[in-house]
Amino acid sequence: MGLQIDLGAVQANYRALAGKAPGARAAAVVKADAYGLGAPRVVPALYEAGARDFFVALASEGQTLRAFLPDDTRIFILSGHMEGAELTGVIPVLNSPRQFFRDRTMRPGQPFAIQLDSGMNRLGIEPAQWAVIRDEALADQPALIISHLACADEPDHPANAMQLAAFQQMTAGCDVPLSLAATGGILLGPDYHFDLVRPGVGLYGGQPFAEAQPVVRLSLPVIQTRDVQAGEFVGYGATWSADKPCQIATVAAGYADGLLRTMSGQGANLYAAGTACPIVGRVSMDLITADVTALAQVPETLDIICPAQKIDDLAGLAGSIGYEILTSLGHRYERTYL
Numbered sequence: 001m002g003l004q005i006d007l008g009a010v011q012a013n014y015r016a017l018a019g020k021a022p023g024a025r026a027a028a029v030v031k032a033d034a035y036g037l038g039a040p041r042v043v044p045a046l047y048e049a050g051a052r053d054f055f056v057a058l059a060s061e062g063q064t065l066r067a068f069l070p071d072d073t074r075i076f077i078l079s080g081h082m083e084g085a086e087l088t089g090v091i092p093v094l095n096s097p098r099q100f101f102r103d104r105t106m107r108p109g110q111p112f113a114i115q116l117d118s119g120m121n122r123l124g125i126e127p128a129q130w131a132v133i134r135d136e137a138l139a140d141q142p143a144l145i146i147s148h149l150a151c152a153d154e155p156d157h158p159a160n161a162m163q164l165a166a167f168q169q170m171t172a173g174c175d176v177p178l179s180l181a182a183t184g185g186i187l188l189g190p191d192y193h194f195d196l197v198r199p200g201v202g203l204y205g206g207q208p209f210a211e212a213q214p215v216v217r218l219s220l221p222v223i224q225t226r227d228v229q230a231g232e233f234v235g236y237g238a239t240w241s242a243d244k245p246c247q248i249a250t251v252a253a254g255y256a257d258g259l260l261r262t263m264s265g266q267g268a269n270l271y272a273a274g275t276a277c278p279i280v281g282r283v284s285m286d287l288i289t290a291d292v293t294a295l296a297q298v299p300e301t302l303d304i305i306c307p308a309q310k311i312d313d314l315a316g317l318a319g320s321i322g323y324e325i326l327t328s329l330g331h332r333y334e335r336t337y338l
């Protein structure tokens with residue numbers, strides 16, 4: 001019952017992704033509490049699988065990790081050196097000339113990394129800015145130079161080759177370890193691997209890593225079942241009505257637990273050992289209703305994330321992406337780690 005997280009599958013996915021980039025070190029991206037799955041359990045499992053480089057978004061996340069990761073690890077902070085950030089024991093990825101000068105003034109001699117913008121226009125030092133500070137930055141020996149791909153989950157998107165070329169151009173002659181690929185970039189092939197790869201979502205069973213082992217199973221307790229007659233409706237807004245007599249089960253989770261309301265009426269199911277029970281009516285804050293007429297006996301729990309309906313399937317029905325489903329999964333579930 002509750003949210004089951006298979007740490008063995010996380011480890012297997014890490015090894016599989018690392019194996020696809022044999023020439024590179026494989027880091028692990030564990031921002032947002034390891035994509036919502038619980039960094040205190042997931043990160044040590046990744047360490048055990050061989051990861052020594054970890055990426056988080058914020059310095060505060062990095063400090064949380066530092067407390068339980070051994071000293072032979074590096075923790076990179078993707079937001080870089082923000083004002084007031086506690087950067088002891090972690091490595092800021094500096095994203096602008098402003099961050100670069102702030103960091104080099106306040107932390108001389110301390111390790112840092114650089115992010116270059118190769119075209120995504122979200123984070124990173126732009127080519128013209130890089131031309132100005134490049135020599136000074138390289139003289140200080142960055143631990144890593146990274147950039148990030150905007151469209152790596154679409155292998156044929158022309159932005160991939162364009163960003164690759166821009167990154168190669170900006171880093172030509174730099175004697176510093178380089179990193180461009182996240183999960184999608186690993187799958188684009190060796191040109192994209194450089195010295196270090198940064199998988200995130202693929203570790204947790206999400207697309208675009210189609211071969212990923214599933215990591216999450218989410219089972220929801222059935223609170224109540226009832227018979228509903230033809231013509232009666234179910235749920236807020238009376239958006240669904242029975243066209244024949246049926247049995248409805250109400251389970252204890254809703255959009256407050258990250259099960260997006262936008263999946264209402266889109267064909268999502270709950271599952272009883274592989275038998276689909278269509279979700280009917282609107283997903284509400286704490287409750288979901290499903291048609292369980294097909295079941296001879298209604299079990300104690302029904303699955304909403306399981307091999308028959310994976311994270312990305314559910315995301316597609318809700319008009320979202322696997323990343324958002326994962327990071328939204330709430331904290332009211334009882335969590336078990338396998």
Ligand SMILES: *Cc1c(COP(=O)(O)O)cnc(C)c1O
Nearest residue numbers: 029148182183198199200201202
């Ligand atoms: C989130 C993130 C990653 C990991 O991306 P996935 O698509 O989850 O593998 C890697 N690099 C950066 C800069 C990121 O922000």
